[in-house]
Amino acid sequence: MAWSRTDVHSTHTGEALDDHLNRLNDAQQQSVTAPDGPVLVVAGAGSGKTRVLTTRVAWLLSEGHAMPGEILAFTFTNRAAREMKQRIAEAAGPGREPFWIGTFHATGLKILRTEGEAIGIKPGFSIFDTDDSKRLLKEVTSSLGLDSKQFNPSATRGAISRFKNDDQTPEAVLQAAAGYVDKKYAELYAGYEEALRRNNALDFDDLILRTVHLLEQNDEIRERYARRFRHVLVDEFQDTNPLQMVLVKLLSSWHGNLFAVGDDDQSIYSWRGARIENMVDFEQFFPGAAVFRLEQNYRSCGNILNAANQVIANNKRRKGKNLWTNDPAGDLLCEEEFVDEQDEAARVVDIVRQETAAGMSRGDVTVLYRTNAQSRALEDALRRGRLPYQIVGSLQFYERKEVRDLLAYLKLVANPADTVALQRVINTPRRQIGDTTVGRLLDLAARYELTPGEAAAETGVLEEELAPAAQRRVRAFFDLVTRWRSRASEGMPVPELLQAIVDDTKFESHLEQEDPTTAASRGENVAELVNAAAAFHEATDGGNLAQYLEQVALVSDPDTITDGQGTVRLMTIHTAKGLEFPVVILTGCEDDILPHINSAEDEAGLEEERRLFYVALTRAQKRVYLLHAGRRRRFGTWQEALPSRFLREVPDECIERRTLTTPQETSLWGHRPTGRGAGHRPRNRTAPPAVRPDQWGNRTAPAKTAANGPAESVDWQTDVDQSRSYYQGQVVTHSIFGSGVVARVEGAGDDMLVTVDFTESGRKHINPRFAPLVPLD
DNA sequence: CAGCCACTTGTTTTT
DNA sequence: CAAGTGGCTG
Ligand SMILES: Nc1ncnc2c1ncn2[C@@H]1O[C@H](COP(=O)(O)OP(=O)(O)OP(=O)(O)O)[C@@H](O)[C@H]1O
Numbered sequence A: 001m002a003w004s005r006t007d008v009h010s011t012h013t014g015e016a017l018d019d020h021l022n023r024l025n026d027a028q029q030q031s032v033t034a035p036d037g038p039v040l041v042v043a044g045a046g047s048g049k050t051r052v053l054t055t056r057v058a059w060l061l062s063e064g065h066a067m068p069g070e071i072l073a074f075t076f077t078n079r080a081a082r083e084m085k086q087r088i089a090e091a092a093g094p095g096r097e098p099f100w101i102g103t104f105h106a107t108g109l110k111i112l113r114t115e116g117e118a119i120g121i122k123p124g125f126s127i128f129d130t131d132d133s134k135r136l137l138k139e140v141t142s143s144l145g146l147d148s149k150q151f152n153p154s155a156t157r158g159a160i161s162r163f164k165n166d167d168q169t170p171e172a173v174l175q176a177a178a179g180y181v182d183k184k185y186a187e188l189y190a191g192y193e194e195a196l197r198r199n200n201a202l203d204f205d206d207l208i209l210r211t212v213h214l215l216e217q218n219d220e221i222r223e224r225y226a227r228r229f230r231h232v233l234v235d236e237f238q239d240t241n242p243l244q245m246v247l248v249k250l251l252s253s254w255h256g257n258l259f260a261v262g263d264d265d266q267s268i269y270s271w272r273g274a275r276i277e278n279m280v281d282f283e284q285f286f287p288g289a290a291v292f293r294l295e296q297n298y299r300s301c302g303n304i305l306n307a308a309n310q311v312i313a314n315n316k317r318r319k320g321k322n323l324w325t326n327d328p329a330g331d332l333l334c335e336e337e338f339v340d341e342q343d344e345a346a347r348v349v350d351i352v353r354q355e356t357a358a359g360m361s362r363g364d365v366t367v368l369y370r371t372n373a374q375s376r377a378l379e380d381a382l383r384r385g386r387l388p389y390q391i392v393g394s395l396q397f398y399e400r401k402e403v404r405d406l407l408a409y410l411k412l413v414a415n416p417a418d419t420v421a422l423q424r425v426i427n428t429p430r431r432q433i434g435d436t437t438v439g440r441l442l443d444l445a446a447r448y449e450l451t452p453g454e455a456a457a458e459t460g461v462l463e464e465e466l467a468p469a470a471q472r473r474v475r476a477f478f479d480l481v482t483r484w485r486s487r488a489s490e491g492m493p494v495p496e497l498l499q500a501i502v503d504d505t506k507f508e509s510h511l512e513q514e515d516p517t518t519a520a521s522r523g524e525n526v527a528e529l530v531n532a533a534a535a536f537h538e539a540t541d542g543g544n545l546a547q548y549l550e551q552v553a554l555v556s557d558p559d560t561i562t563d564g565q566g567t568v569r570l571m572t573i574h575t576a577k578g579l580e581f582p583v584v585i586l587t588g589c590e591d592d593i594l595p596h597i598n599s600a601e602d603e604a605g606l607e608e609e610r611r612l613f614y615v616a617l618t619r620a621q622k623r624v625y626l627l628h629a630g631r632r633r634r635f636g637t638w639q640e641a642l643p644s645r646f647l648r649e650v651p652d653e654c655i656e657r658r659t660l661t662t663p664q665e666t667s668l669w670g671h672r673p674t675g676r677g678a679g680h681r682p683r684n685r686t687a688p689p690a691v692r693p694d695q696w697g698n699r700t701a702p703a704k705t706a707a708n709g710p711a712e713s714v715d716w717q718t719d720v721d722q723s724r725s726y727y728q729g730q731v732v733t734h735s736i737f738g739s740g741v742v743a744r745v746e747g748a749g750d751d752m753l754v755t756v757d758f759t760e761s762g763r764k765h766i767n768p769r770f771a772p773l774v775p776l777d
Numbered sequence B: 001c002a003g004c005c006a007c008t009t010g011t012t013t014t015t
Numbered sequence C: 001c002a003a004g005t006g007g008c009t010g
Helices: A002-011 A013-022 A026-032 A049-062 A078-092 A104-119 A130-143 A153-165 A170-176 A180-198 A204-217 A219-228 A242-251 A302-312 A341-357 A372-384 A401-414 A419-425 A435-447 A452-457 A468-489 A494-504 A507-514 A516-539 A545-554 A603-617 A663-667 A693-699 A703-708 A716-723
Strands: A039-043 A071-074 A100-102 A126-128 A201-203 A231-234 A258-262 A290-294 A333-338 A365-369 A389-391 A568-572 A581-586 A620-629 A631-634 A637-640 A655-658 A731-734 A738-746 A753-758 A762-766 A773-775
Touching: A013 A049, A013 A078, A026 A049, A026 A290, A039 A049, A049 A071, A049 A078, A049 A231, A049 A258, A071 A104, A071 A242, A078 A100, A100 A104, A104 A204, A104 A219, A104 A242, A104 A545, A126 A130, A126 A204, A126 A545, A130 A153, A130 A180, A130 A201, A130 A419, A153 A180, A153 A204, A153 A242, A170 A180, A180 A201, A201 A204, A204 A219, A204 A242, A219 A242, A231 A242, A302 A333, A302 A603, A302 A620, A333 A341, A341 A365, A341 A372, A341 A581, A341 A620, A341 A631, A365 A372, A372 A389, A372 A568, A401 A419, A401 A468, A401 A494, A401 A507, A401 A516, A401 A545, A419 A435, A435 A452, A435 A468, A452 A468, A468 A494, A494 A507, A494 A516, A494 A545, A507 A516, A516 A545, A581 A603
Parallel strands: A039 A258, A039 A290, A071 A100, A071 A231, A126 A201, A231 A258, A333 A620, A333 A655, A365 A568, A365 A581, A389 A568, A581 A620
Antiparallel strands: A631 A637, A731 A738, A731 A773, A738 A753, A753 A762
């Protein structure tokens, strides 16, 4: 059995490559076989960029231009890396797939694990994910005497991430700091770096930043790697950031063979530091670069491609390209309007049924959305409709509390210096070790420059600050940890270690005690985690704990897509980048969602939103549904919505538009009147209210006229004072956040939501029903 | 120290 | 609406 499989591959190696080459069009073939030197392939969606890059690798190997170990390829996700390895094995023969194919983060990590000590990184370091970073930052914030409500860890983490991606040190940030907030950010950044060092941890950005520093500062190591990588290839080049660009330059510096593919119309990560300029100005970065264009689309049928092309043509800042297809026009796109998100979700269920009746499988249908929050209503409907589905990405498995708790145990076992993990688990399950005890323990450890575990093992240290009972409990806890740690170092397989932790901590009864109603399902998650660890153990042939934790830290959303035709997949547009599906249902095609309200303010933001819409459309092969609702819950309050402006940019000849025209039709999809508090008047769907709630706020700049707004609120007698008197540009104060300027007013009455830009704390969403917002007039 | 309640804020997008 | 926080009580 094994024989025959090996045979098939090895005897067909050369022909397999020829096959692959022959199936490419001329432009693709020319790119694949381009001579040495810098090469850029610019091409639209579905034109075969990834395929070209993959075939290029196979070609380099087969032609003897490089050995497998001499090729370095960057992909956007681990999933893409895995697929690429598979395809290369098919084309170039098994065992010839390059070792160095991975994401920027995974590649940086691989280098740092072997070479990190050269820049003072201690072996055995942990990787802190976003949640770990935020927890650490929260400690740093309060240790600097700052209020973590004002300097909220999420925002600070974002700022620090930007600093790092611009290769700015804390000192440089401090130098450049203009005002109070900037100065504090610099201090937080410095404190955070120090805290990471004490925890022997690197965050996501460090995986690239520190690798760049390593290669810049150490000539020997740089030369060794740069000489090794005869060919460097980068997929999705339009979404690389400046730091990644530097890394690419360093690693390709010896041989100068860089092969990059990308599409400027699909750049959707500028908020994470990605720069389109890396691609647009490629020829300046790499003089003498050869540039290839691919224009034939092999993915989508005519109407879909036409729609996408027309929409993206509205972006001004682009080079423009001429993407065409040989495929027939196919079905029209379909726009459908609904009263609210529940009706929209009910229709998604209908569409899935319809498609499966027409011969598609559920797995052929993918539901896309702009924000993760939109998935909730969809999930409810799918569950009610008994359709199997998978939410790909955030809030899935690895973000559940019970899973994170157990992973924190493993992290602590792997890295005794990890105080974030320690604080997560030392009192979970309850061990009568409260905040005071933990605080003193950490203080002691810091004072003696020991890890907390060492401090507990030392005689006389705990005694300085802790009561005898507390000492006993703390020591008992670390006895457990030490026991696990020695088992791990004796080579106990990860799944067994994990099971030992579950057993020793009586984790199941802890779940039961915490909340009996959900204990069963959380118990299943625990079992699933053990299974996943077992799968890891198998797949990696006994991989160790550190490797397991790395793998978990670096999973990207698309990696988690399950195989199989039986489940409908739901994901954000960002997650769907680079993937393709027969049927795409794009939900929430509304202004303020797509384009998102926070991005529509400036032209650059709007254009990126349009690119998102473009990415969504171009995922589809056969059919596209564009759904939108007139009303949607946000923060538990109803918000009105208008159809996305991007829908109007889709030419009429390729789309069928089913919009609600009369109030009666509102019941078409089984809408139940959702009366809650001040009712919503039935609306004429072709003529939405002339004045939207968030607009009257804008228009009535002088405070007085605010009361002229639509009299929707039932009890405005009591409400009027607090809820009627906010308008854009108004200066208000808040008991915690200080003074700020009203940026937006949405909704009315109980549904009112005020967005305020506070001078010191940044942008916050305030519900005046609760919050003490005082106008400063 | 744990459990309970009341209060208030958050939702872009992710490696 | 959900989740985290902070305050209070036993
Ligand atoms: N020459 C070709 N003949 C037939 N099919 C092709 C050819 N080139 C590419 N394809 C197919 O077209 C689809 C899109 O290819 P690929 O994913 O490589 O495009 P891409 O440019 O990377 O897309 P995107 O930019 O949207 O990620 C794939 O299904 C691929 O198999």
